[in-house]
Amino acid sequence: MTGSTTLTGIGSTPRTGVGTARWYRPGADLTLPDRPDPSTVAPEVERERFEAAREEAREAIRLARDRAEVRDGDEEAAVFDAHEAFLDDPGIVDDVESAIDDGTPAEHAVHDRFEAAIEQFEGMDGRMAERADDLRDVRDRLLRALLDAPTPTDLSTLPAGTVLLAERLTPSDTAELDPAAVAGIATVGGGRTSHAAIIARSLSIPAVVGVGDALGEVPDGAEVLVDGEAGEVVVGPDEDRRAAALGGNDVPVVTESVSTADGLAIEVAANVGSGAEVSPAVDRGADGIGLFRSEFLFLDRESPPSEEEQYEAVVAALEAFPDDRVVVRTLDVGGDKRVPYLDLPEEPNPFLGRRGIRLSLEEHADLFETHLRALLRAAAHAGGSDAGGIGGDDRDGDSDRDGGDLAVMFPMVSRVEEVDAALDRVESVAADLAAEGTEHAIPDLGAMVETPAASFLADALAARLDFLSVGTNDLAGYVMAADRENDAVADYHDPLHPAVLRAIGRTTTGAEGTDAWVGMCGEMAGDPELTELLVGLGLDELSMSAVTVPAVKERVRAVDSAEASELADEVLACETRVEVRDVLGLDG
Amino acid sequence: MERIVEVVPEAGLHARPASKLVKTVNRFDADVSVGRAADGDDGSVRADSMLAVTGLNVGHGESVRIVADGPDAEAALDAIEDLLTSPVEDSTGEERTEGDPT
Numbered sequence: 001m002t003g004s005t006t007l008t009g010i011g012s013t014p015r016t017g018v019g020t021a022r023w024y025r026p027g028a029d030l031t032l033p034d035r036p037d038p039s040t041v042a043p044e045v046e047r048e049r050f051e052a053a054r055e056e057a058r059e060a061i062r063l064a065r066d067r068a069e070v071r072d073g074d075e076e077a078a079v080f081d082a083h084e085a086f087l088d089d090p091g092i093v094d095d096v097e098s099a100i101d102d103g104t105p106a107e108h109a110v111h112d113r114f115e116a117a118i119e120q121f122e123g124m125d126g127r128m129a130e131r132a133d134d135l136r137d138v139r140d141r142l143l144r145a146l147l148d149a150p151t152p153t154d155l156s157t158l159p160a161g162t163v164l165l166a167e168r169l170t171p172s173d174t175a176e177l178d179p180a181a182v183a184g185i186a187t188v189g190g191g192r193t194s195h196a197a198i199i200a201r202s203l204s205i206p207a208v209v210g211v212g213d214a215l216g217e218v219p220d221g222a223e224v225l226v227d228g229e230a231g232e233v234v235v236g237p238d239e240d241r242r243a244a245a246l247g248g249n250d251v252p253v254v255t256e257s258v259s260t261a262d263g264l265a266i267e268v269a270a271n272v273g274s275g276a277e278v279s280p281a282v283d284r285g286a287d288g289i290g291l292f293r294s295e296f297l298f299l300d301r302e303s304p305p306s307e308e309e310q311y312e313a314v315v316a317a318l319e320a321f322p323d324d325r326v327v328v329r330t331l332d333v334g335g336d337k338r339v340p341y342l343d344l345p346e347e348p349n350p351f352l353g354r355r356g357i358r359l360s361l362e363e364h365a366d367l368f369e370t371h372l373r374a375l376l377r378a379a380a381h382a383g384g385s386d387a388g389g390i391g392g393d394d395r396d397g398d399s400d401r402d403g404g405d406l407a408v409m410f411p412m413v414s415r416v417e418e419v420d421a422a423l424d425r426v427e428s429v430a431a432d433l434a435a436e437g438t439e440h441a442i443p444d445l446g447a448m449v450e451t452p453a454a455s456f457l458a459d460a461l462a463a464r465l466d467f468l469s470v471g472t473n474d475l476a477g478y479v480m481a482a483d484r485e486n487d488a489v490a491d492y493h494d495p496l497h498p499a500v501l502r503a504i505g506r507t508t509t510g511a512e513g514t515d516a517w518v519g520m521c522g523e524m525a526g527d528p529e530l531t532e533l534l535v536g537l538g539l540d541e542l543s544m545s546a547v548t549v550p551a552v553k554e555r556v557r558a559v560d561s562a563e564a565s566e567l568a569d570e571v572l573a574c575e576t577r578v579e580v581r582d583v584l585g586l587d588g
Numbered sequence: 589m590e591r592i593v594e595v596v597p598e599a600g601l602h603a604r605p606a607s608k609l610v611k612t613v614n615r616f617d618a619d620v621s622v623g624r625a626a627d628g629d630d631g632s633v634r635a636d637s638m639l640a641v642t643g644l645n646v647g648h649g650e651s652v653r654i655v656a657d658g659p660d661a662e663a664a665l666d667a668i669e670d671l672l673t674s675p676v677e678d679s680t681g682e683e684r685t686e687g688d689p690t
Contacts, residue, residue, distance in 0.1 A: 078604040085607040085638035092639060117639055124645055131602065131642055303598035341599055343647075 004236040007218075009186065009211035011231035012197040013547060017206040018242055019161040019183030021222040021235075024169070026152050030143045032111055038103025050096060050106040053145035057087055060141055060151075067156075078302065079134070086138045092117070107146040114139035158182060163224045165215060174199040179280075184208075184226030186233045188215045191490050198523065201545035202277050204284075208233050210487075251550040253285040260535060260559040267541040268553050269324070271521055275313060278320045281546040285553065288324025288405070290469065290543020291521035292317055294371070295332050298339055304367055310374035315381050318405055325405045327469065327519075327543070329448065331364065331371055332356050332411035342367075351483065356412025356448075361421050372429040379406040379443040409446035409469055414453035416460050423464065446516075450474035455503040458510025465516055470507055470539070472522025476500045495524040496580045498572075501537075505572050508538035519543060529586060531555035536568030590655040591665050592625045593672045601646035605672070610638050612667050618658035620668070625651040635668075 065080035086092065092113055099109035114135055121132040144151060155176040158164065163184040164177070174185075182205050190197060190209035200207040206228040218224060218235055225237040234241060259265045269290030270281035281289060297305045297313055305313075317326045333339050334355025342364065347353035360368040410422050426442065433440040446467035449455055454468075455475070462468055472495045477484050479500045482492035495501070504520070511518050519541030524530060526544025528551040534542060535556065542552060567583070574580045581587070597605040601622075613620045613635045623632030624646060632655065633640035646652055652672070656664045 078607070081607040081611075082603045082638065085610045088610075089637050089639045090634070091637040120643065124643075302603050 004234055004238055004241070007186075007211050007214050007233040007235070009208040009215075009231050009233060010192050011228045012192050012207040012209045013185075013201045013205055013228040013545075014551070015204060015206040015547060016225065016227045016229065017163065017183035018223065018225045018237065019163040021165055021218050021220055021224045022153070022158065022162050023220050024153050024155065024164055024166040030140060030147060030149055032107055032143075032147075033105075035108055036105065041100075041103045041105055043101045043103070046100045046104075046106045046109070047097060049146060050100060050110070053106065053110075053142050054087055056145040057138065057141040058084060061087065061138075082134055083138050086135060087142075107143060110139065110142045110146065114142075163226055165218060165224075169200075174203075177203065177205060179203040179205050184224070184228075186211055186215055186218075186224070186226050188212060189487065191484065191487060191493075192523070198545070199273065201523075201526075201547060202271065202273055202280075204280060204545075204547040251554050253283070253550050254553045255285045257287050258553045258556045260556060260561045260564070262561050264535070264561045266535060266539075266556045267325075267519070268549055268556065269327075269519075269541060269543040270546040270549060271543050272317065272546075275316065277546065278317055281549075282320050284546040284549040286321075286324075286546055286549045288321045289317060289326040290519055290525075290541055292326055292328040293332070294328055294330060295339075298331060298333065298342075301341075303341055304370070307370045307374045307377075310371060311377050314375060314378040314406070318378065318381060321405070323405075325407055325444075327407040327409055327446070327467075327521075328375060328443075329409050329411050330357070330360060330375075331367065334359055334412075351477070356450075357410045357418050357422060358412060360410070361418060361425070365425075368425065369429060372426055373433065373440075375406070375408050375443060376426070376429055376433060376440040377438065379408075379441040380439045406441075407444040407446060407467065409448055409467070411448045411471075412450060412474075413447040413461065414451045416457060416464070419447055419461060419464050448474075448521075449507050451478050452503060455507045455510075458507040459514070462511035462514040462516035462518075467517045467519065468507060468511055469519040469521050469541075469543070470504055472500070472504070472520060472524040475503060475522065476524075479503050494577060495522065496584075496586075497577050498574050498580060501574075501580065502572060504539075505537055505568070512538070517541065526552060528552050528555045529584070532559045532564045532567055533571055533584060535559050535561060536564030536566070536571075538565075538568075589657075589661050589665065590653060591669060592651055592653050593669050594651050595646055595648060596673050596675055598648050598675065600648045600650070601641055601644055601652070603642075606638060606641045608671055609641055609668065610636055612671055613664065616656075616658075616660035616664035616667070618656045618660045618664040620654065620656045620661075620664055622652055622654050625653040628653075 061080050061083045065077050069077035095113050096109045099112065100106060118132045118135050121135065156178060158178065158181045160181045161183050162181060163186065164182055166187050168187055168189040184206040185200055186208045188211055192209065197207060197209050206226045208226050208228055208231055211233055215233065222235050225234040225242060227234065257265065258268060267287045269288045270284065270286035271291040272278055272281055272289050273293040274296045297310055314328060333342060334344055334350060334353065345354055354363065413419060423445065426445065430440060430442055444466035446465050446469055447454060447461050448471045449458065449468050450471040454461060458468060473484060476493055476495045480492040480497055482489040484493045508518050517540040518538065520534060520539050521543040525534065525542040526548035528548065531552050532555065544552065570583050571580055574583060595601055599605055601609065620635040621632045622635040622641060624644065632653065633644060635641060654665060654668055
């Protein structure tokens with residue numbers, strides 16, 4: 001009989017899953033053997049090996065291409081055409097063959113030639129560096145064939161009941177996972193707000209991150225329980241633990257909208273970062289979408305999506321929530337979100353550089369115009385009515401806004417002028433659409449509060465807009481001056497630091513006395529232990545990963561808004577995070 | 589013979605347009621080279637090499653000079669011009685140009 005072992009990490013997706021452990025090691029060992037003496041190398045044999053490796057690589061590339069075509073469409077598949085073209089490149093093939101003729105074994109010849117090409121590409125600008133990744137991909141396929149190394153696991157076709165173990169997962173690794181097959185994820189590194197953790201959460205995959213090196217001891221094939229609530233990874237769980245964990249998994253889904261015990265309505269919406277996340281949001285009873293990350297429409301492709309494509313994606317989301325609101329955040333790239341074809345500037349400090357609305361108003365003005373055209377057209381679909389106008393005397397009123405259920409917000413706002421300029425763009429796009437006779441409407445318009453500047457200016461922003469939405473991940477990062485992907489400052493990156501809470505409080509206070517509502521769409525909004533505090537701070541809407549919607553709805557119903565408000569005052573008076581946690585009755 | 593063409597696809601001479609160019613060139617009996625129009629002969633590279641074509645790093649809106657030699661030179665130039673002047677979505681140079689050398 002074997003006992004069970006419990007490892008502790010950071011609970012990321014608050015669900016529990018049990019399954020069979022499988023390690024994902026993308027950097028499989030492709031170490032080259034020592035270089036032999038050239039006189040001992042038989043060029044004919046090496047040429048044949050090279051030829052066979054190319055054929056093997058070609059087959060694999062074509063297979064990947066066909067699969068990508070089915071799953072992701074033409075755009076994705078095109079990447080593999082480029083890979084095949086590199087495989088057949090006469091410049092590469094000729095050089096490798098002549099190195100072989102000079103007595104170099106095939107694997108070394110391949111390695112050397114690709115290394116030179118990669119170096120050349122990396123010396124060039126951003127987009128070329130992307131291409132270097134393509135070259136690496138092709139090189140690794142050739143080397144795997146030559147060295148007879150195992151192919152890395154294909155994450156999209158894992159067998160049902162897999163618990164995936166990894167050193168660290170990239171966002172694109174995680175996005176490939178099939179939530180129906182993956183019972184859980186546990187990683188050695190990573191934090192709760194890393195992009196990969198957020199994607200796992202939106203896919204409702206139980207996850208524990210930051211387990212540490214002890215995770216390395218867990219063998220492939222072991223039965224493993226991942227408890228994302230307690231932050232535990234249990235190897236060989238006993239029957240009681242399994243039953244308890246799985247039984248307590250799901251709070252019942254509440255489909256109707258909820259109010260506090262004393263009748264204050266709080267919207268509980270979902271954050272959505274891909275088309276595939278819309279229907280889980282409906283299933284978990286979300287009151288609409290509080291954050292539709294429009295950038296997913298722009299990522300992993302070679303050119304921007306057309307107006308029609310954007311329009312259709314937004315309309316699909318609106319149709320999934322016929323009675324609710326969908327808040328679309330306009331294109332938010334820059335910072336750590338790179339899009340090769342957009343030629344983003346190389347900056348020493350991208351988080352403090354050109355990103356979000358800053359790019360949309362200047363460098364990406366054309367893209368922004370197309371984006372707004374799609375959104376204004378979609379707004380008409382939602383409201384089913386004709387064009388309205390913004391502004392006039394009644395900046396706060398809803399009467400002339402016929403957008404129905406669509407709302408649009410601008411990311412990374414730090415100046416009032418940006419909002420004014422964005423509103424001008426909306427108005428001019430509306431005028432163009434009207435002149436063309438294209439059906440459109442002006443949606444509700446809002447700003448993200450992610451910078452300390454936006455929090456300080458909340459009153460001025462609220463006076464110009466229909467709503468504000470606090471993005472706590474970036475706000476915590478900017479208030480505390482700490483990068484969320486940097487584990488060394490993870491301790492700073494916590495929304496429960498008093499400075500962050502006061503920035504949130506300042507935002508809701510600033511909007512008081514205007515008609516603008518204030519929402520929150522960061523990870524913080526999805527923590528049921530903070531629901532009372534957030535209601536007390538005056539938030540009207542909470543938007544989160546779909547998985548936590550039922551638990552937060554349940555909490556909202558138990559809150560008394562007067563008590564919540566007192567709790568918020570008490571928390572805002574705290575000077576340290578320890579005091580905050582103490583007042584909230586949280587451990588440590 | 590040669591031709592100057594403006595590169596229309598959003599992606600420039602990268603990824604898809606580049607691999608299509610290479611594929612197209614390989615279909616014809618012609619030696620084809622490509623380079624920035626402004627660079628003359630100095631900057632021109634063999635158009636059947638993905639590495640060389642991508643290495644030019646030509647962006648959307650730039651003009652390139654295509655030089656072709658051989659029995660199919662003109663047909664190759666026609667096919668390439670077709671390809672580089674269509675936005676990515678509807679570039680179907682492959683079907684249109686198959687087997688009609690002039």
